[in-house]
Amino acid sequence: MKVLVTVKRVIDYNVKVRVKSDNSDVDLNNVKMAMNPFCEIAVEEAVRLKEAGVASEVVVVSLGPQAAQEQLRTALALGADRGILVQSDENLESLTVAKLLAKVIGEEQPGLVIMGKQAIDTDNNQTGQMLAALTGMPQGTFASEVKVSGDKVQVTREVDGGLQTVELTMPAIVTTDLRLNEPRYASLPNIMKAKRKPLETKTPEDLGVAVKAHTQLLKVEPPAQRQAGIKVASVEELVDKLKNEAKVI
Amino acid sequence: MAILIIAEHDNQSLKGATLNAVTAATQIGGDVHILVAGAGCQAVADAASAVAGVSKVLLADNAAYEHQLAENVSLLVAELGTDYSHVIAPATTAGKNLMPRVAALLDVAQLSDVIRVDSEDTFARPIYAGNAIATVKSLDAIKVITIRGTGFDAAAAEGGSAVIEAVTAVHDAGISTFIGEEMAKSDRPELTAASVIVSGGRGMGNGENFALLESLADKLGAAVGASRAAVDAGFVPNDMQVGQTGKIVAPDLYIAVGISGAIQHLAGMKDSKVIVAINKDEEAPIFSVADYGLVADLFDAVPELDGKL
Known part of the structure; x- marks a missing residue:
């Protein structure tokens, strides 16, 4: 079975985000970029399926600027077999990304698609579900456990209040939550080996998808800052303030 | 429309x-x-x-x-x-x-x-x-x-x-089946619906110590939450997590106990009306968003607070 996994190039999660002074967007100039953390978990899960003999090939796909090749090479160093970059310098909204991925899936015919549940830049949490709708596949979102058996996959999902388990008929789409696995680090020999793995570049035009804007970003602002309050000297003073000043107890 | x-x-x-x-x-x-x-x-x-x-x-x-x-x-x-x-x-x-x-x-x-x-x-x-x-x-x-x-x-x-x-329309795609679910059982209010929340972080030390917070929560009619650090350390289950990757909450009163205040946690609770922080590290970032900060050892302060309510 072929497993297709997607990775997104985003701002490194350790970098402090700054809003541009003209409020047009977040400032990404000279900022360290990295693979979206939820996508790292997706790559790890795909590679583990291959190591367990469940998957025969792991194909990794990214959509974005040419520089996203770096994240594809990282995924190849982590154990993916082959990369595809759908290259575009335009702003690709979730629905467009899903349409492009649906075309890639049409060509590749994977049995399982593993994606991060959301990217830490736009925090949309949409693409996997949209791709599932467009391909008519079932979806196991926010996965904390994935078990493949025969033509079914059982996915344990992190839902409000606990865990839910669903069984999906493959081909299916899984989106990863934080506790699915602990991604490995790439070893130096594997980083060197990854440079020789195949990486193919396509464009939205090649795939026959028109890039369309469904939304318009009007402005981006820093969030309202909360002011620090006071330090109290004792539990007694705290209780007094909560009762008589804040009046919340 | x-x-x-x-x-x-x-x-x-x-x-x-x-x-x-x-x-x-x-x-x-x-x-x-x-x-x-x-x-x-x-x-x-x-x-x-x-x-x-x-x-x-x-x-x-x-x-x-x-x-x-x-x-x-x-x-x-x-x-x-x-x-x-x-x-x-x-x-x-x-x-x-x-x-x-x-x-x-x-x-x-x-x-x-x-x-x-x-x-x-x-x-x-x-x-x-x-x-x-x-x-x-x-x-x-x-x-x-x-x-x-x-x-x-x-x-x-x-x-x-x-x-x-x-609505009589029936749609059954026939490609997915519900197998089961494990829901956390609790007599306390749900985190996202509670008007008071008591949350613990890595400073709690272990899962047993959350009993201190539960006792306090029961006096206040509060829900009990946790930071990601406490969840990742295995102290409490992940459905208790407050933060960007957990529950987003905005109660009337949020009491953060032994929580340093990582950005990921603040993103989940900074819209609370009143925030109280109890932490022995006076440099902890949680104090920069707290209305009332108490620099103290939580193992002294929480039982004392519990006793005074």
Whole structure:
């Protein structure tokens, strides 16, 4: 079975985000970029399926600027077999990304698609579900456990209040939550080996998808800052303030 | 213009998150309808019809919708959605699972986690873990939206008298099956609905020490939460996690105990009305957002606080 996994190039999660002074967007100039953390978990899960003999090939796909090749090479160093970059310098909204991925899936015919549940830049949490709708596949979102058996996959999902388990008929789409696995680090020999793995570049035009804007970003602002309050000297003073000043107890 | 809200429910009761979505819909303006899709869920429809500001309840009561599998319910919502200007759900795990699937079927975008309504097509939403707020205009004819509950007050659960209309359309995609669920049992209020929350972090040291917080919470009628550090350390289960990757909460009173205040945690609780921090490290970032900070050893301060309430 072929497993297709997607990775997104985003701002490194350790970098402090700054809003541009003209409020047009977040400032990404000279900022360290990295693979979206939820996508790292997706790559790890795909590679583990291959190591367990469940998957025969792991194909990794990214959509974005040419520089996203770096994240594809990282995924190849982590154990993916082959990369595809759908290259575009335009702003690709979730629905467009899903349409492009649906075309890639049409060509590749994977049995399982593993994606991060959301990217830490736009925090949309949409693409996997949209791709599932467009391909008519079932979806196991926010996965904390994935078990493949025969033509079914059982996915344990992190839902409000606990865990839910669903069984999906493959081909299916899984989106990863934080506790699915602990991604490995790439070893130096594997980083060197990854440079020789195949990486193919396509464009939205090649795939026959028109890039369309469904939304318009009007402005981006820093969030309202909360002011620090006071330090109290004792539990007694705290209780007094909560009762008589804040009046919340 | 009419707005369709997808009810959050468990076939028995209407969940509070639905009421925040009703307020958001009222701010957009227009007729507000609620869809209750489930099985044996008449009681939910009755509750929805009593919500102030709702003019109609659509009840799709069928075995195919029992566990609200996105594969089935999305087909129903996409069919109904073409009659509406907006389709809205709370940004709960159920809403987040369902709505992008609906949006794609309708060939429109989705606006996730909306915290403010500016006009019928323009909304604010947090990006980059709440470190920036984007104002976004939808260019689509049908706006598919999930609402972050902390951005909107709850609509009154009583006072309305909407008509209930049965929806007979049955959609069963036949590609997914519910196997089971493990829900955490608790007599305390749910985190996202609680007016007081007591949360513990890595400073708690271990899971047993959370008993200190539970005792305090029971006196205050509070829910108990945790930081990601406490969850990752295995002290408590992950459904207790407050933060960008866990629950987003905004209670009247939030008491952070032994929590340093990582950005990821602050993103989940900084909209609380009053924040109290108890931490022995006076440099902890949590103090920069706390209304009342107490620099003290939590193992002394929490029992003392418990005793004084």
